[in-house]
Amino acid sequence: MIRVRPAGPGDAAALVALAEEVGREGGRWILAAETWRSVSDERRYLRTVQRHPDAAVFVAEDDGRVVARLSLSRDPHPASRHVADLGLMVAESSRRRGIGRLLLEQALDWARTSDIRKIELHVFPWNEPAIGLYESFGFVREGYRRAHYARAGTYVDAILMAYAVVADDDADASD
Numbered sequence: 213m214i215r216v217r218p219a220g221p222g223d224a225a226a227l228v229a230l231a232e233e234v235g236r237e238g239g240r241w242i243l244a245a246e247t248w249r250s251v252s253d254e255r256r257y258l259r260t261v262q263r264h265p266d267a268a269v270f271v272a273e274d275d276g277r278v279v280a281r282l283s284l285s286r287d288p289h290p291a292s293r294h295v296a297d298l299g300l301m302v303a304e305s306s307r308r309r310g311i312g313r314l315l316l317e318q319a320l321d322w323a324r325t326s327d328i329r330k331i332e333l334h335v336f337p338w339n340e341p342a343i344g345l346y347e348s349f350g351f352v353r354e355g356y357r358r359a360h361y362a363r364a365g366t367y368v369d370a371i372l373m374a375y376a377v378v379a380d381d382d383a384d385a386s387d
C-alpha cells in the first residue's frame with residue numbers, strides 16, 4: 213500500500229540511497245546526483261526541515277519501504293516569498309503507479325497552508341516522463357534557460373515550469 217508522509221531524520225539513509233539509485237540512471241534526470249549529501253548531512257538537513265516552516269520533504273512508502281521523495285523550499289527573496297521550488301524523484305521500480313502525482317497533490321496541500329501562491333521547478337528538456345507528469349498535472353512552461361546548469365563537464369539547458377496554486381488574476385501582493 214502506498215502512503216505519503218513527511219520525511220524525518222530516520223529516512224536519511226533511504227533517501228540518500230534513492231538519490232544514488234536515480235543518479236545511477238546515467239545522470240539523465242536529476243542534477244548533481246553524484247554529489248548528493250552524505251547520510252549524516254541528509255539527517256541534519258531533514259532535522260532542520262522538520263523545524264522549519266519554509267521547507268518540507270515528503271516521502272512515499274510502499275509497504276513501509278521509501279520509494280519516492282518530494283522536496284519544497286520557499287524562495288528566500290523577500291519579493292518572491294510566495295514562490296516555492298520543488299524537487300521530485302520516484303524509484304524506477306515504482307514509476308507509472310501514480311506516486312509522482314500523489315506527491316504533487318501533497319505539495320499543493322503544503323503550499324496552501326504555507327501561503328505559497330506558486331510552485332516552480334526546472335526540468336531537463338529531454339526528461340519526457342517528468343514533463344509529461346508536470347504538464348498533465350497543470351504546470352505550464354514559463355521559460356527556457358539556456359546553458360543554465362553545469363553538469364558532467366558541460367552546460368545544459370533547462371525548462372522552467374510553474375504551477376499557480378492561487379490563480380494569477382487573484383493577485384494582491386499586499387495580502
Ligand SMILES: CC(C)(COP(=O)(O)OP(=O)(O)OC[C@H]1O[C@@H](n2cnc3c(N)ncnc32)[C@H](O)[C@@H]1OP(=O)(O)O)[C@@H](O)C(=O)NCCC(=O)NCCS
Pocket residue numbers: 234241242300301302303306307308309310311312313314333334335336339340341342343344345346348
Ligand atoms: C518523473 C517521475 C517523478 C514521474 O513519477 P511517476 O510516479 O512515475 O509518475 P505518475 O505515475 O504519477 O505519472 C502521472 C502521469 O505523468 C505522466 N507520465 C509519467 N511518466 C511518464 C512517462 N514515462 N512518459 C510519459 N508520460 C509520463 C503521465 O501522464 C502519467 O499518467 P498515466 O500514468 O495515467 O498516463 C519519475 O519518472 C522519476 O522519478 N523520474 C526520475 C527523476 C526525475 O526525473 N525527477 C524529476 C526531475 S525535474
